[in-house]
Amino acid sequence: MSVDERREQLIAVALELFSRRPPEEVSIDDIAAAAGASRPLVYHYFPGKQALYEESMRRAGQELSTRFEEPMEGPLSERLHRVMGRYLDFVQSHGPGFAALLRGGSVAASAGTSAVIDEVRRSAQDQILAHLAIPAPSVGLRLAVRAWIANAEITSLEWLAERSVPLEELQLHLVQEFVASLTLTAAREPALAAELGSFFADERPDGPTGRLVRDLAGLFAVPGIAEAVTALATGTPDDGSAQATGTAADTSTGTATGTAAE
């Protein structure tokens, strides 16, 4: 093996081990043994376990970012659905080792690993904003995208610990939560609201958005819900409730406060 080949092999072996176990449970001896190399040889290439761990993380981050790439074709929710399939596949195969790091309780956390995680999050946000193709995305939209990424991280980490629902459900729900978050943001931002029609028009009945719309329609068929929501939409605020939310009422930027539901 050439010097470069050996280095790459050690990183690949380390990534494999660090993907399955937390860093404190992987030793340089484990890595050397799995690579068929001697301990001194590993140290010849890397100053220590932390350096190898950080390099593995960088590779994992690069691989993950690659999975976010998706052609700019077809309904947005279906693009995101495909990306989430690849993301959750990554979580399933690499997550066990990186869970502690993402949760913030890892002994191996460092400025280097934080930079990698930030980079992956930024790459996810950039990809989503690129697909949304909104010129000059607002602060609110950026925040919503960032918060949804946190949702995806936390939800998949919790899933990893319990595996309590099928992965396909998680994949669908996360995409639908993104659609809901986009809709909510549009409800308070007129500029985004103007773009939302073409988003929905491009969606298909059996895609994640279509199914979400039908699930919500079904929810409103449950006794009591439609009546209560209609009362809220058409109701006149009374003094007590006006007091309850205080001055926040004045700072809301909704497109339609006061417009009654049809």
Next chain:
Amino acid sequence: MSVDERREQLIAVALELFSRRPPEEVSIDDIAAAAGASRPLVYHYFPGKQALYEESMRRAGQELSTRFEEPMEGPLSERLHRVMGRYLDFVQSHGPGFAALLRGGSVAASAGTSAVIDEVRRSAQDQILAHLAIPAPSVGLRLAVRAWIANAEITSLEWLAERSVPLEELQLHLVQEFVASLTLTAAREPALAAELGSFFADERPDGPTGRLVRDLAGLFAVPGIAEAVTALATGTPDDGSAQATGTAADTSTGTATGTAAE
């Protein structure tokens, strides 16, 4: 000062300093000076800066958890709105020093600080589930609550860095996002859907939920949106889109897949 008083004073002074600056910018000398004590005296009470930092964190976590407590009275969204007001007030006053820790890039992160953060998150989740008063909350509901807590954390940390919108807006939006998340979860969980009617019935027109409903009603008045959404609700899935989401269609647990919007 008694021994206990001195110890409490040192913790209070440290908490104040660690709230404003990241731990690496606070020295034992700074703490001693602010407490009007000598450096050896500080070391008499605490083995070092890390121990004092962790104790400050524990106190901050306890204080934060106290702010989550809210009487079980009135519309749920208004209770959460009040809690979020106290939470965001805490973020504003203590956040600058703890931001790096919550973001996962702090040199002061340790098993101790992680335990405190986990404890605060668990306390937030417990409080929310207690207020929802759903007997035996499902995995999906627990996940939704946990994800919303992550949303609140990330959103408030991003806000702290940029302060780009009024805090009152953030407070209202986070509450409305919780309502949206609850609604979305109910759309796929019949047991929760059965509870949702009384949730909406208790809400008031001028509360966060009422305003959300009117903002969404306004959104559907924007040209193109209602038509596109109605088409999704009533549309017949075509072969192409059915393929796009694959077998996930079968695992969805929605209450109403196939029920057309009225």
